[in-house]
Amino acid sequence: MVFHIIGIGNRKADFSGELLSLIESHAVFSGGNRHHELVGHLLPEGYTWLPVQSPMELLFESYEQLGQTVVVFASGDPLFYGIANTLRSRYPDAEIYTYPYFSSIQLLVHRANLNSNLLQTVSVHGRSWAALDEVLIQQKPLIGILTDQEKSPSAIAKRLLEYGYTNYSIWIAEDLEGENEKVRHLEPREAGNSVFHPLNCVILKKESHRHIDFGIKDVLFEGLKGRPNMITKMPVRLCSLHALDLAARPVLWDIGFCTGSLSIEAKLRFPQLEIHAFEKRTECLQILHHNQNNFGVPGINAYIGDIFETDLDHLSKPRAVFIGGHGGRLKELLQMIDRYLLTDGTVVINAVQDASINDFIAFSRLLNWKLDEPLKLKVDGHNEITILKATK
Template identity: 55%
Template structure:
């Protein structure tokens, strides 16, 4: 199969002589409804038009029933979160020739005289918030955002304010190159109160850097009412994150999140990871949400209710599991989670009671896991906390050190 993908703007295109000839030599064309209105005057008579619309499988079927070359018209740069990438994924052996135009983000940056040397662009168009959440936690200096109907300038600004990222200003481009073209610079509080043209894109520019401690102070978290010690203390938390290998995993399950301290600090250290946090105490849900907003950590998936009653099959399989609480049901917990372990999954527990450590080791042995690290930490007058890590044999490091006791 051969595809010629031509990027066009939001106006009648000015095709090159070669592009005009390629169009006249072709019978089958494709693109969105808006693209057709812009290019139909250039197409030969009796042409076939394959509209790009949902469901996409019908579009691909139409392509596959066509012999010869297909010319596809796409917005902006089809190699930049665009249709050429979709074609490459679907038809890796096809010949795909792309002629790009300016992306909408480029046009917005140029119109607003924004230095785009450090511009990092992400897309929330038809996607989750994850890509935006990652660059916000990283506090990138200049962020381009490709939007959609729901994730528009108003809702983007609202999300930034909700999680404390008021250290950005927002630039909005609407109907760029169209009859209602508009560019404006706004403060974040202004944007949620406004309506925008459906065709828009956004650039976020950092004004100041939001300071977040490497190890979050325990007092920065909202805690359980009347139980201020019910939190994984900062030194213990940081060592736990080390045991969880948090910089080198994709998915963390945090069982018994309580105040959310481990989940939140894990996401701050590695914004790309998926964190699924479980807790059965109803009051902890509001505490987790409040702490996420205080510390600027969106994107944690919270699962409320008894872990033993959850449908875990709908969740991403964990690369590492942290057991912060088990309610005396550690054996049942292992029975529940074992079917969802894969060869590389590690398991870490923080335990106060010796009985919990013994049951943890017994259950690990039953499923073929081996203890590779164990530390006991005592902070001031608090009860000693023992951190234990277990992995499958294939995960053994070449050089293995087991640390016994550390008093701080």
């Protein structure tokens, strides 16, 4: 299969030379409805137009049935979160030729006169917040964002406010190159209360650095009322994160998250991490959300209830599991974890009682997990903690 993919802007196309000859010498074209409005006057008589729309599988079937070279029109740069990548993935052996235009983010950089050397771009268009959360936690200096109707500039601004990233200002481009083009530079609060043209993109510009400690002090976390010691202490937390070896493990399950201190610290150090946190106590959900907002940590998936009664099959399988609590059912919990834990996955527990230490060692051996040497820590006047690690 052969595809020629031509990037266009947001105004009526006016090609000449090579591109015009390319269009005139072909009969099958494809693109969105808006693209057709911008290039229709250039297409030869008797052409076939295959609209790019969901479900994409129908479009692919049309390409395959025709079996002809297709000229595809795309917005901006077809290789920038564009259809060229989709076609390359679908048809790895196809001949694909691209003729790019400026992407919307490039146009906004030019309009705002920003340093594109610093730019890192993510897309939330039809996607989750995960990619944006990662670069926000990393506090990248310049973040370009491809939006959609749900994850609009105002929704992005509200997310910045929710997690305390008021150290960013927001450049918003609307209807670039169109009749209603507008470029605005706003503070998050103003952007959160505004309405924008549906064709838009965003750049976040870091105006100052937000400092968050490496190893957050325990007293800064909101905790359970009347139980200030119900938190994984900071030195123990950092040693536990070291044992979990999260740099090479994309998914973490935090069982018994309580205040969320370990999940929060883990996400701050490894922003790409996918975290699923479990807790029985309903009041801990609000505590977790408060601590997430306070420390600027979006992207932790929380589940309240008995983990043995929770549907885990739809979750990403973990390569790391932290056990913050087991309710006296450690053997059952380890057996359950073994069903989901990927090969070479690690399990870490902080144990106080000898019974928990002995049970973890015994049950890990029954499951043929490899045990590391235990690490014992005593923080101030608190009970000695034994950090145990096993690898599947």
